[in-house]
Amino acid sequence: MNRVSTPPRPAARRLSPTRGQTGLHFRRDIEGLRAVAVIAVVLFHAGMPGLGGGFIGVDVFFVVSGFLITGLLWREAADTGTVRLARFYAARARRLLPAAVTVLVGTCAASVLLLPPLQARSVIGEGIASALYVGNYRLAIQDTDYLATDATPSPLQHYWSLGVEEQFYLLWPALIIATAWVLARVAARTGRSLTGSVAPYAAVLAVLAAVSFAVSVVLTDDSPSWAFFSLPTRAWELAVGGLVALTAGMWRQLPGPSAAVVGWGGLGLIAVTCTQVGSSTPFPGTAALLPVLGTALVIGAGCATPDLGVGRFLSQPTMRSIGRLSYSWYLWHWPTLLLAPVLFGGDIGLAGRLAMVVMSLGLAILTLHLVENPARFAESLKESDKRSLAVGGALTATAVGVCLVLLMIRPVPTGVGVAAAPVAVTAGAQKAPNAVAPQPMSVRDQLMVAVNESTEPRPVPENLTPPLGAVAKPEVFVNGCVLSWRDVQQPDCVSGDVASPTTVALVGDSHAAMWQPALEPIAQKKHWRLQTFSKVLCPLMELPINSPYLGRAFTECEQWRGDVLAQLAQQRPALVVIDMSRRYGADFGFVSYDRAWLDGLTRLVQQLKASGTDVLVLSQVPDPPSTVPTCVSGHMDDATACAPARTDGLNDAGIAAEAAATTVGGGHYFELSDLFCTGERCPVIVGNTLVFRDDNHITTEYATALAPLVAEQVEQALRRG
Numbered sequence: 001m002n003r004v005s006t007p008p009r010p011a012a013r014r015l016s017p018t019r020g021q022t023g024l025h026f027r028r029d030i031e032g033l034r035a036v037a038v039i040a041v042v043l044f045h046a047g048m049p050g051l052g053g054g055f056i057g058v059d060v061f062f063v064v065s066g067f068l069i070t071g072l073l074w075r076e077a078a079d080t081g082t083v084r085l086a087r088f089y090a091a092r093a094r095r096l097l098p099a100a101v102t103v104l105v106g107t108c109a110a111s112v113l114l115l116p117p118l119q120a121r122s123v124i125g126e127g128i129a130s131a132l133y134v135g136n137y138r139l140a141i142q143d144t145d146y147l148a149t150d151a152t153p154s155p156l157q158h159y160w161s162l163g164v165e166e167q168f169y170l171l172w173p174a175l176i177i178a179t180a181w182v183l184a185r186v187a188a189r190t191g192r193s194l195t196g197s198v199a200p201y202a203a204v205l206a207v208l209a210a211v212s213f214a215v216s217v218v219l220t221d222d223s224p225s226w227a228f229f230s231l232p233t234r235a236w237e238l239a240v241g242g243l244v245a246l247t248a249g250m251w252r253q254l255p256g257p258s259a260a261v262v263g264w265g266g267l268g269l270i271a272v273t274c275t276q277v278g279s280s281t282p283f284p285g286t287a288a289l290l291p292v293l294g295t296a297l298v299i300g301a302g303c304a305t306p307d308l309g310v311g312r313f314l315s316q317p318t319m320r321s322i323g324r325l326s327y328s329w330y331l332w333h334w335p336t337l338l339l340a341p342v343l344f345g346g347d348i349g350l351a352g353r354l355a356m357v358v359m360s361l362g363l364a365i366l367t368l369h370l371v372e373n374p375a376r377f378a379e380s381l382k383e384s385d386k387r388s389l390a391v392g393g394a395l396t397a398t399a400v401g402v403c404l405v406l407l408m409i410r411p412v413p414t415g416v417g418v419a420a421a422p423v424a425v426t427a428g429a430q431k432a433p434n435a436v437a438p439q440p441m442s443v444r445d446q447l448m449v450a451v452n453e454s455t456e457p458r459p460v461p462e463n464l465t466p467p468l469g470a471v472a473k474p475e476v477f478v479n480g481c482v483l484s485w486r487d488v489q490q491p492d493c494v495s496g497d498v499a500s501p502t503t504v505a506l507v508g509d510s511h512a513a514m515w516q517p518a519l520e521p522i523a524q525k526k527h528w529r530l531q532t533f534s535k536v537l538c539p540l541m542e543l544p545i546n547s548p549y550l551g552r553a554f555t556e557c558e559q560w561r562g563d564v565l566a567q568l569a570q571q572r573p574a575l576v577v578i579d580m581s582r583r584y585g586a587d588f589g590f591v592s593y594d595r596a597w598l599d600g601l602t603r604l605v606q607q608l609k610a611s612g613t614d615v616l617v618l619s620q621v622p623d624p625p626s627t628v629p630t631c632v633s634g635h636m637d638d639a640t641a642c643a644p645a646r647t648d649g650l651n652d653a654g655i656a657a658e659a660a661a662t663t664v665g666g667g668h669y670f671e672l673s674d675l676f677c678t679g680e681r682c683p684v685i686v687g688n689t690l691v692f693r694d695d696n697h698i699t700t701e702y703a704t705a706l707a708p709l710v711a712e713q714v715e716q717a718l719r720r721g
Helices: 028-045 054-080 085-114 117-131 135-141 157-190 199-222 224-229 231-246 256-276 285-304 310-314 317-344 349-376 385-409 443-453 516-526 555-571 595-610 628-633 652-665 700-705 707-720
Strands: 494-496 503-508 529-535 575-579 614-618 668-670
Touching (some): 054 231, 085 317, 117 135, 117 385, 135 157, 199 285, 595 614, 700 707
Antiparallel strands (some): 494 529
């Protein structure tokens, strides 16, 4: 979110038009263009109807940064043959770090006060990454979907763009210096100086832009999070701005009327993108061409007539005032919007969000006058690059240090209640002592008793298993057996008695894989060969499917399940155990439990049965309203506070319809509801065992606790055939 202006040059250092300087005066229209960009982003995040593509304001900022910084660096390289890096980074430190650190520290402190401990610690971790300007890669590694509407983002997630720009500041000067060095060597050999020519620099930027754009297009389809958050896939946007700076001399030759048409056309492209692009649009990819080219046209037209056409609109005092506030407003608006519902105890609605937008604008005004400008224009810092860099380093160290202190202040909580009995079920257990005559209690009854007893209010037990700080994914999720979005080649994931002639196949999306820890010990004990086939958000039924994450038809899912079904038909395992999430909505092309879903399940069971394989379908597990470990960490005095009502967590009618569809196909159905819920509630801690590791997958520990009952069902299915 760079706001570097183009400073006036001393008269004694006049440049010829062929050197493409970005201008001899402050570009007021660019200041107004920043206002357009920040308004688009802020209103998008506030949920303003009709602005589903407002996030492209960040792309506008990238092009502006590329224009200003490239012009600044090229002029110095053209004049001196190099770039004074200390001076460049000192100016960036004075400009960017004071406000960024202020908001970062304030957001982390507010998160400690307002958010559950685990969520607060996650925000602090992101704060450390953001302070070091690598937060964008943290988000990419975590496969974060910036445009997801069903996830709870971090109040520091927007710092990803600052990470991209800081990395750009490391790359660009090196690129300019390297080009200048090569030109100097050529001049030394040929006697022909190209130092003042823009052509070599433009050629380098053009190649960089082409390569970066190609990578962006490929990764937008194959790896959306890396495409969205990384510098290599965003560098072309900055390079486009740089190319406008280097060709400013040509832009200035545009006649006034032509420049006006070009400028208004560019602003129109930005506006169209804001209103027509949405969360389902693959981005950046080719969709980013519109706002990037639109911004380039606005800036280029301003080289010719900065105070006419669209420049006159952008140069209005109101637009310029907002533009001056754009950096601080961008920093403040997102944490304000994210933390306000927590502070006020629920959804604040569109009106409330717009009020928070105004409040963040007030914070931006204060930050501009109390933090940004004092640091940026302090004479003691401006006259010493070393001092500026030292202050910048101290600010970064302070931000990291404060975050580390906050981590100590907000440790992972431990249970405060008395130790609870583990969930342990055994065959032949006796009924309660008050029974007329002691009789064996079924495994299912034992589990139901444990679930029922866990609905009573009580503090989180001190022996909670797993502890909140050690909730981990099962091994099957990290060893490559659960395929991600773009993977199609299922590895040979075999466990249990691998030489056994009896194969049990566990097949489905990630909800199938979460049962692998329950089936693994059974397979070892019963000498079964357990083979796992799993792909995220890809049910095995042959239904046309879209991927909201990829923003297109989920062809990888279609290919994977076709290959898996062919493999199952060839191998003919003794039993196929099927499970899948029941969270599929209309954006996938179907809805869980709808007619297409039920008919697809019946066809799937019939297809597997026809190949000589028995089928066991596992029913839905409850859907908690939020990430369970995080919720529990904020309610250590009441283990039931995060437990959803049965009617909210389960679809009993859908489960019954699914059971009937399975029976029609000739398969067996394992109804799990009573192992998670009573008639009223679905506890998230049973005995001393945490049931869920997130907002829909069960923990390895609870899956293991249910293993005896799963073993019963598998054996019955194998016997019944």
